[in-house]
Every structure is written in C-alpha cells, then in structure tokens.
Amino acid sequence: MPTEKATQVNALVFNQTLRLDAKYPDPSPREDEALIEVHLAGICATDIEITKGYMSYEGVLGHEFVGTVVRGSRRWRGRRVTAEINCVCGKCDMCQQGLANHCRKRSVIGISGRDGCFAQFIAVPERNLHEVPGAISDEQAVFIEPLAAAYQVVKQCPIEKRTRVAVIGSGRLALLVAQVLRTTGCRLEVVGRNEHTLDFCEKKGIQTISLSDLVPRADRDVVVDCSGNPDGFETAMRLVRPRGTLVLKSTCAAGTRINLAPVAVNEITVLGSRCGPFPDAIGALARRDIDVESMVSRQLPLARGVEAFELASDPRYIKILLKVKG
Amino acid sequence: MPTEKATQVNALVFNQTLRLDAKYPDPSPREDEALIEVHLAGICATDIEITKGYMSYEGVLGHEFVGTVVRGSRRWRGRRVTAEINCVCGKCDMCQQGLANHCRKRSVIGISGRDGCFAQFIAVPERNLHEVPGAISDEQAVFIEPLAAAYQVVKQCPIEKRTRVAVIGSGRLALLVAQVLRTTGCRLEVVGRNEHTLDFCEKKGIQTISLSDLVPRADRDVVVDCSGNPDGFETAMRLVRPRGTLVLKSTCAAGTRINLAPVAVNEITVLGSRCGPFPDAIGALARRDIDVESMVSRQLPLARGVEAFELASDPRYIKILLKVKG
Numbered sequence: 001m002p003t004e005k006a007t008q009v010n011a012l013v014f015n016q017t018l019r020l021d022a023k024y025p026d027p028s029p030r031e032d033e034a035l036i037e038v039h040l041a042g043i044c045a046t047d048i049e050i051t052k053g054y055m056s057y058e059g060v061l062g063h064e065f066v067g068t069v070v071r072g073s074r075r076w077r078g079r080r081v082t083a084e085i086n087c088v089c090g091k092c093d094m095c096q097q098g099l100a101n102h103c104r105k106r107s108v109i110g111i112s113g114r115d116g117c118f119a120q121f122i123a124v125p126e127r128n129l130h131e132v133p134g135a136i137s138d139e140q141a142v143f144i145e146p147l148a149a150a151y152q153v154v155k156q157c158p159i160e161k162r163t164r165v166a167v168i169g170s171g172r173l174a175l176l177v178a179q180v181l182r183t184t185g186c187r188l189e190v191v192g193r194n195e196h197t198l199d200f201c202e203k204k205g206i207q208t209i210s211l212s213d214l215v216p217r218a219d220r221d222v223v224v225d226c227s228g229n230p231d232g233f234e235t236a237m238r239l240v241r242p243r244g245t246l247v248l249k250s251t252c253a254a255g256t257r258i259n260l261a262p263v264a265v266n267e268i269t270v271l272g273s274r275c276g277p278f279p280d281a282i283g284a285l286a287r288r289d290i291d292v293e294s295m296v297s298r299q300l301p302l303a304r305g306v307e308a309f310e311l312a313s314d315p316r317y318i319k320i321l322l323k324v325k326g
Numbered sequence: 327m328p329t330e331k332a333t334q335v336n337a338l339v340f341n342q343t344l345r346l347d348a349k350y351p352d353p354s355p356r357e358d359e360a361l362i363e364v365h366l367a368g369i370c371a372t373d374i375e376i377t378k379g380y381m382s383y384e385g386v387l388g389h390e391f392v393g394t395v396v397r398g399s400r401r402w403r404g405r406r407v408t409a410e411i412n413c414v415c416g417k418c419d420m421c422q423q424g425l426a427n428h429c430r431k432r433s434v435i436g437i438s439g440r441d442g443c444f445a446q447f448i449a450v451p452e453r454n455l456h457e458v459p460g461a462i463s464d465e466q467a468v469f470i471e472p473l474a475a476a477y478q479v480v481k482q483c484p485i486e487k488r489t490r491v492a493v494i495g496s497g498r499l500a501l502l503v504a505q506v507l508r509t510t511g512c513r514l515e516v517v518g519r520n521e522h523t524l525d526f527c528e529k530k531g532i533q534t535i536s537l538s539d540l541v542p543r544a545d546r547d548v549v550v551d552c553s554g555n556p557d558g559f560e561t562a563m564r565l566v567r568p569r570g571t572l573v574l575k576s577t578c579a580a581g582t583r584i585n586l587a588p589v590a591v592n593e594i595t596v597l598g599s600r601c602g603p604f605p606d607a608i609g610a611l612a613r614r615d616i617d618v619e620s621m622v623s624r625q626l627p628l629a630r631g632v633e634a635f636e637l638a639s640d641p642r643y644i645k646i647l648l649k650v651k652g
Contacts, residue, residue, distance in 0.1 A: 054587075093545070094568060102568030102592065156593075219419070233586060242420060242428030251587040258584050260559060261380075261577040263598035266428065267482075270596035272589035 011060045011119035012305035012322070018051050020305055024060065027115060029123035034072030036081060036124060038324040040299075041065040041117045042142040043312040045171060045228045046251065047110070051309065054251070055112055062118035062322070063110040066132055066141035076126055082144045083128040084278060085109040101275050118305060118322055130278045135286040139299075142321060143176070143292040144281045150176035151284070152276030153224055153247050159184045164219065166239050169226035170194035170201075170208075172295065172319055173249060177226050178206050179290045189220075191235065192227075194315045204291070211235070218242065218266065225249060230256030242266040249273050295319045337386045337445035338631035338648070344377050346631055350386065353441060355449035360398030362407060362450060364650040366625075367391040367443045368468040369638040371497060371554045372577065373436070377635065380577070381438055388444035388648070389436040392458055392467035402452055408470045409454040410604060411435040427601050444631060444648055456604045461612040465625075468647060469502070469618040470607045476502035477610070478602030479550055479573050485510045490545065492565050495552035496520035496527075496534075498621065498645055499575060503552050504532050505616045515546075517561065518553075520641045526621070537561070544568065544592065551575060556582030568592040575599050621645045 011024035029035045042064035050057050063085045069076040088095055088103035095103050109124065110116020132141045150173065159165060163186045167178045170192025178190045178201055190201045191209045198208040216238035223236040224247040232250055240246045246268055263270060284290045297317035300308040302324045312320040337350035355361045368390035376383050389411045395402040414421055414429035421429050435450065436442020458467045476499065485491060489512045493504045496518025504516045504527055516527045517535045524534040542564035549562040550573040558576055566572045572594055589596060610616045623643035626634040628650045638646040 099569055230586075243425055248586060248590045251590045256584070257582065258586070259582075260556075260574060260584070263596060264574045264577045265598070265600055267598045267600055268596075269598070270589060270594075272591070272593045272595070274591055274593055 009120040010302055011115075012062065012302060013059065014051055014061050015058045018061070018306055018309055020303060024119060027119075027121050027123040029071060032125050032127070033123045034069045034076050034081075034126050034129060036067040036083075036122050037070045038065050038067040038117050038120060038122055039326070040138045040142050041322045041324060042146070043308060043320045043322065044146060045173065048309065048313055049228075049251065050111065057111055059110070060115035060117075060119045060122075061110050062116035063108070064142050064145045065117035065122070066138050066144075067117070067122070067325075069129070070121070072126055076129055079129075080132045080141075081129045082132055082141055082278075083109065083124045083130065084275070085111065085128075085145060086275065087114055087125050087128060118302065118324075120302075120324060130282060133282065133286050136282065137293075139296055139321070140285045140292050143295070144278060144285065146173060147176050147180070147281035147284065147290060147292065148276035148278045149173065149249070149274065150180045150276065151280040152273050153177055153249070154180060154184060155277060155280075156271050156273055157222055157245050157247055159186045159222065161185045163187065163221045165189070165222045165224065166191055166220045166236075167224045167226055168192070168232045168236050168239075169228060169250075170197040171226065171228055173228070174226035175200055175295060175318065176290070176292075177224055177249065179204065180284075181224075182206055183284075183289055191239070196316055197318055200295070200318065218244075220244060222247065230258075233258060237262050237268070240266070240268055243268070245269045245271060247271045247273050296321055299323050335446040336628055337441075338388065338628060339385065340377055340387050341384045344387070344632055344635055346629060350445060353445075353447050353449040355397060358451050358453070359449045360395045360402050360407075360452050360455060362393040362409075362448050363396045364391050364393040364443050364446060364448055365652070366464045366468050367648045367650060368472070369634060369646045369648065370472060371499065374635065374639055375554075375577065376437065383437055385436070386441035386443070386445045386448075387436050388442035389434070390468050390471045391443035391448070392464050393443070393448070393651075395455070396447070398452055402455055405455075406458045406467075407455045408458055408467055408604075409435065409450045409456065410601070411437065411454075411471060412601065413440055413451050413454060444628065444650075446628070446650060456608060459608065459612050462608065463619075465622055465647070466611045466618050469621070470604060470611065472499060473502050473506070473607035473610065473616060473618065474602035474604045475499065475575070475600065476506045476602065477606040478599050479503055479575070480506060480510060481603060481606075482597050482599055483548055483571050483573055485512045485548065487511045489513065489547045491515070491548045491550065492517055492546045492562075493550045493552055494518070494558045494562050494565075495554060495576075496523040497552065497554055499554070500552035501526060501621060501644065502616070502618075503550055503575065505530065506610075507550075508532055509610075509615055517565070522642055523644055526644065530617070544570075546570060548573065556584075559584060563588050563594070566592075566594055569594070571595045571597060573597045573599050622647055625649050
C-alpha cells in the first residue's frame, strides 16, 4: 500500500523501448477511481503489438490483471478485483447510446491515454471494477478480460450445434475463443501454424488443422480470425461459405494488401469484435467451464518484465504472467 | 431472329482486348434455355473492371439487358424480358440451402463462364427470366439488374428514418443506391469525387459532399461503399460509427493496403452485397419511384461498342447504353 514514502513504484514502461522503471511515479487516483495493488498480470498480443508501434501508446503497459483495492470507496476497499479496460466519459453520443465501450473520449488501460497494470499500483475508475469471486484463483482471474473478449464472439454471432465453425490462429486468444465455442457443441476446427498450441486443443478434444495442411474450401458457416496477423483474414475469407460470417478479432499494427472483392461477391458478413462481457467470463471460470490454468506457461516477477515479453513472443509458450506482488 | 443463314452475329468480345467481332458464333441454347434477341444493354463498372482483368473472363461482355424471347418454351416465347445473371446448377450445397445466387458451379452472364448480352442474341436459362411489364421502357429495363443490386442494400440492412447513411461513390451504382435509400426517408448523404454525378443527386434533393471537402467523423450508422475503388473502403471506415454497418458493394480487380484493425476496434459490421431482388427493382421502375432515364448519357449502336466503353469510363457521363436492335 502506498505510503508517504512510497511515491515511486516499479513499472514496465513502453516509451520507444520497453524497460523497467524503478522510479515510476505512484498513480494518483481521481475521486471516482480506486487504487489497486496488482497481484498478477497477463501479457497479451496487444501488449506485444504496442511495442511494435500499435496505437502509438507510451506509458505503463498491461490491461489483464487481478489485484486488491487499497484505496477507494467503502464498496470496493479490500476487494479482490479485475477491471474493464475502457474508461469512459458517460456523456458523448456513444455513451448516451449505450455503447460506452466506444466512448469518443475513452482512455484504455495500458493501451491508450492511461497507464496499465504492469506496475505495483494502478488507478482505475470504480465503475470499471468487477469483484473476483473466491472460487476463481489469481491465475484464472488474469484471464477474465481476454476470456470476456472471447465470449463476445458468441454474443455477436449465434452459434448452434450444427454450425460449422473454424477458428484461425493458435495463439492465446484463439485458444480461449475455441474453448468458448466448444461449450456451444458446434462443429469446431482450429486452424493454426503453432504445433504447441494446436496440441493444447487436441488434448481438449478440439479438432485442429495445421495451416500447412489446409485445403481451402469455402464451407464454414462462421470463421473467427484470431490469428493476430494480416494473412489470417485472407485465410478466413477462403474458408467462410458464401453468406457466412467472418468474425474479426485480430488487431494488427501492419496493414496488408487485401482484395476485399470476395467479401462483396460472396456476400460475407464481417463482424469486428473487441471487448466482451465480464460477467460471462467470470461465471465460466467460477464454473470451471473453461480451462485457463493449463495455458499458463511461466510466471515471472515484474522485475523480469522485459524477459517476460520475449517469452510471450516465443511460440513455444502460451501465456506468460507477471507476478507483481509477493 | 436467327435463321439458317444467320449463324454468325455481331458481338462485343473481350479476349485480352476488347473488340467487335462481326462473325461471333450464334448462341445455341440448351433445352432449359431461351434465345433472346437483345434490344438494349447497359455498360456497368463490372464490365470495365473485366477489361482490366477482373474475373479473368473472356467472351461476350455484358449482363444488363432487355430483349425479346425468340426461341424457348411457350411460357416465354415473344415476351419482353430481362434476366438474373447467376446461372445455377440447382444441386450443390448452396443451391440446396436456398443460396442459389452462390451456386458452386454457377456461370454468370458476361462475367464468368457464359457469354453476355453485348451481342445480337443471348442464350439464358428460362428460370432466370423476368418479364418486363409494359409500363417499363427499354431504357428503364436495362437498369433492372443494377437497381436490384441497389435494393439488396435495404434488404440486408434495416434503414429507418432516423438512420444516418452515407453512400461513398458517385458512379452509376452509387446513384441507384442513393435513390433507393432516399425512398426510406433516412438521413442521407452521398460522398464522391465526380461533380457531374453529385449534381445529379443535388437535383434529386439528395445531400452531397465532395470527397475533397469531407471531414472524416465516424458518426454515420450505415455507410455504403459503391466507390468501385479500393480507397472507398478506407473512406467508409472513417465515416461509420462504432458498431455501425459498412455495406460493401464494390468489387475491384485491384487489392489495396488496408489496415482492418478499425473494423475490430470499432466493432463494425461489414456486409458484402452483390446481386439483389429483381421484383423490387421492377416494381420500383413501374411505379416510377426511381428515375433511371435521366441517368442515360448516351446510346450507341453495338457496332460502336469499343467507343461506348471509352465513354462509360469517362467521368463526364453517367450511363452508356448499347443499342443492339434497330
């Protein structure tokens, strides 16, 4: 807990380069914000993209975390929490239309205009907080934010047992999306290039196709692009059937040369998909519907954050966590 | 009407280059096909794209036409008709699922695997025919196919009076889409670079914005990209609000460098849109809901087809028709 003396904290900061800053200023929460002592945090593909220039962001990285509220209103003080990442104004046209996640003036934790969670303390608007129930461990809780993003796919796109679905990608998000889709009982395949993570799917009984063995045939009702690279969209277009749905979860810094004519000719619906419903993710983890623990490859202390980013970019590892407290 | 002697016809053929062939073989309709003597045909952006390599098509160009059935079943003989462009197998998974326009084995009139209508005669499956009512002139009737494609936008995407809609493009299709959208009473703007065609909109009471004056603000509920060029999609992404809908009508031969991240971040729905409902277009023309006659800039005889293509590519003209008969 910050005291008069502890006005500087350890933080993993991106500012042209990624570095550990042992003297980063202690966050000063506004009146509507809580100060949270971070326990554990997760490194996500978006964090890695940011270090390549995505969002032109500078500051403390990280948006997946669990921690304890050390300062804030009585409702929240002492609670173990995680937080939604979009910090909103409540007044703009988007907020007024119930689309607060798209607030025109939003800051986004560790992504845009607001320091993230790879630090000892983080300040977050109390309206963004979700309490983490006792049934969910810290290791699980850091997955609430990305798992919510995975649940968004089934919120946006109705999936039935007979729906033929392909997930493109074999990274962290793809594994979460695949697990969420598996709960629907649909006809599911994961298409990726990473044999390590495809193995993870196979062990869960999810059918996989190595990208190099893929026979492109446009007969999947729904294709979810979680590839995180621009080629994934082209692969997805080759697999989705005419009048099918392509869910785009990937955000990449790089553009690519894409011919969108097949989208028009085959009358494909492309659904952009970003953040998702925290309550669904919290419920699923509490019920143990989704296995996230076996996705954790390594836990490193915050002080080894730069090394942790290198591991998180290594295809042999799935999820790298940063142990911030203890 | 083809006789024993007339076994060769005039046809505008693309085969690496565009040329008039005075000795093109007379079409030989199959049992389920009608032979139609073409009266009048329209040159469309897709025809021009094909001459740039789109679809790698070779053969008689053209898919917008009106003509008289000169050979076929009693139901159709002597009727003035136009035709849907997708010629389908009726047996594949798409046909069986009621998505015959996406038939796996389809040929498409003048676009893929089947000669088009820029010729004295064309053979078309009778199931593709629509009778043109007497209330619709030949000049109007050639617009049935593209107008149907324009009606597809309002079939796919619900538009209400309060819906804020932008149409990107100032070509032929954009003018049809804009006119269809205007019938909904929505808040409509057309964004384009062609002052001649924007004038056409203004005369119809449709608000226009010159592309050079455009202030990009992502606040339109629906944006329809009819630009026919790859930059149109980027412009559309800049105008559509978060969680809004981008209808993609453009098909271009060229790919472009696109960063699709905004689609994911802003959770945009992209609807690919191609062919549309002929009955809606026929009804609208018969009721005079849509003015197509004043879109006709010039009518040239088929023999001047190559020149007609040049005019159709000239931004000073809107629609160029080919007079095939008489």
